[in-house]
Amino acid sequence: MDEKSFGHIPVLFHEYIDSLNLSTTKRNIVVDCTLGLGGHAVGIIKKLHTGDIFVGFDLDNDNLSSSKETIEKSVGCFARDNGITIHCIHANFKDIKTKLSELGIDTVTAVCYDLGVSSAHFDDADRGFSFRFTGKLDMRFDREHGGKTAGDIINHANEKELIEMLRIYGEEPKARFIAEAIVKTRKIKPIETTEELTRLIEETSYDPKSVVRSFQGIRIAVNDEFGSIETSLKDTVNLLSPGGRCAVITFHSLEDRLVKQIFAEYLQAERDEFTGQDTVPAILKKVTKKPLLPTEEEMKQNKRSRSAKLRIVEKR
Ligand SMILES: C[S@@+](CC[C@H](N)C(=O)[O-])C[C@H]1O[C@@H](n2cnc3c(N)ncnc32)[C@H](O)[C@@H]1O
Structure with a gap:
């Protein structure tokens, strides 16, 4: 083989x-x-x-x-x-x-x-790793031992924590704007799917690479990689x-x-x-x-x- x-x-x-x-x-x-x-x-x-x-x-x-x-x-x-x-x-x-x-x-x-x-991981929409598919915001490698999902972090971390996560782990230059948009949006309704998050990032940043970088940053944080x-x-x-x-x-x-x-x-x-x-x-x-x-x-x-x-x- x-x-x-x-x-x-x-x-x-x-x-x-x-x-x-x-x-x-x-x-x-x-x-x-x-x-x-x-x-x-x-x-x-x-x-x-x-x-x-x-x-x-x-x-x-x-x-x-x-x-x-x-x-x-x-x-x-x-x-x-x-x-x-x-x-x-x-x-x-x-x-x-x-x-x-x-x-x-x-x-x-x-x-x-x-x-x-x-x-x-990327091919399974349910895992929430990929912005190419609609899935729940999960991104945990280990789903058996609990731990915060991407959805938990996106909907509950404070703005400063969100900025740091996107900036440090995603190297996202527009981290501040994206974090602000997340906090504003979740006040109206929780952000639950990869599609909702992708749309929010695209509408805030106008740079398709921001989605890639932000998803990377969130995944690294979720799994304390x-x-x-x-x-x-x-x-x-x-x-x-x-x-x-x-x-x-x-x-x-x-x-x-x-x-x-x-x-x-x-x-x-x-x-x-x-x-x-x-x-x-x-x-x-x-x-x-x-x-x-x-x-x-x-x-x-x-x-x-x-x-x-x-x-x-x-x-x-
Ligand atoms: C790039 S893949 C490895 C591919 C593998 N070398 C092969 O030939 O199929 C990385 C794997 O590491 C696992 N992983 C990531 N972080 C881990 C950790 N902290 N402890 C154990 N496994 C981890 C992921 O679940 C994933 O299955």
């Missing part, structure tokens, strides 16, 4: 899997923090051997079920025949340390993240064994900047300011100087890949 057999096309498929530097001789303990529809997971599991462990997380139960099915269909027999253990867990990757500890795992050899939304990335990446750095790799695919500049900044904390040695000597060595090293980008060919075949960047680091 190749990467196109999944109905959706996993981004940077070969680059992502190769970046994990899976061993053919030593034991691999690999964590895929974002199973999604299981495309990358299948590619990873195919490279494992006897005694290896694969752990996958997804916060979205529908995607978790799809990925479990795909994994079972594509590599279930292979894994059983070769003594490879697979755990697919409904969890937030920010809980990576606790969830692995529940499995008796305290070090890992590779961890990967393919951040953000899956194609399944940046908080989860920060907690998880820091725990991953501690969990990695020497030589272990972490690979992260991001899809927009804010996400990429955050990942870059978190890794940067571990890429620098501590230095004595007087002698200029390193006192504590750096914890991580970069595997590639610059992030890897999709080829022209991949961008042509898969529009979603256009904004993807793959950052890879290795524990020293």
Whole structure:
């Protein structure tokens, strides 16, 4: 099976899997923090051997079920025949340390993240992620554990909170006007659907990109995406064994900047300011100087890949 057999096309498929530097001789303990529809997971599991462990997380139960099915269909027999253990867990990757500890795992050899939304999220109107379809304003990855929906935030956050959300997470220049319009409109009637919100943004901003940016900002806030990335990446750095790799695919500049900044904390040695000597060595090293980008060919075949960047680091 190749990467196109999944109905959706996993981004940077070969680059992502190769970046994990899976061993053919030593034991691999690999964590895929974002199973999604299981495309990358299948590619990873195919490279494992006897005694290896694969752990996958997804916060979205529908995607978790799809990925479990795909994994079972594509590599279930292979894994059983070769003594490879697979755990697919409904969890937030920010809980990576606790969830692995529940499995008796305290070090890992590779961890990967393919951040953000899956194609399944955008294609399902009921989830409220896409402004292309009319749906309830939901946008939660995890619908099982409660949590505020996009509708809750749009209808109850105060104006300042709305401005900050749109400005910081959406990088929306007209955040103030859009927030004002939201507050004015909801006084008359709650804003309940993606269509109502899209119309309001279009009528306020006259810039179609404002809708894209605002939806991104709301989604990031609903799922506390940046908080989860920060907690998880820091725990991953501690969990990695020497030589272990972490690979992260991001899809927009804010996400990429955050990942870059978190890794940067571990890429620098501590230095004595007087002698200029390193006192504590750096914890991580970069595997590639610059992030890897999709080829022209991949961008042509898969529009979603256009904004993807793959950052890879290795524990020293
Ligand atoms: C881009 S998709 C991953 C696609 C996957 N690599 C594949 O090949 O199908 C991102 C997935 O991460 C999940 N996700 C997002 N934030 C998460 C979090 N904090 N913890 C666990 N899963 C998360 C989403 O539900 C989504 O299924």
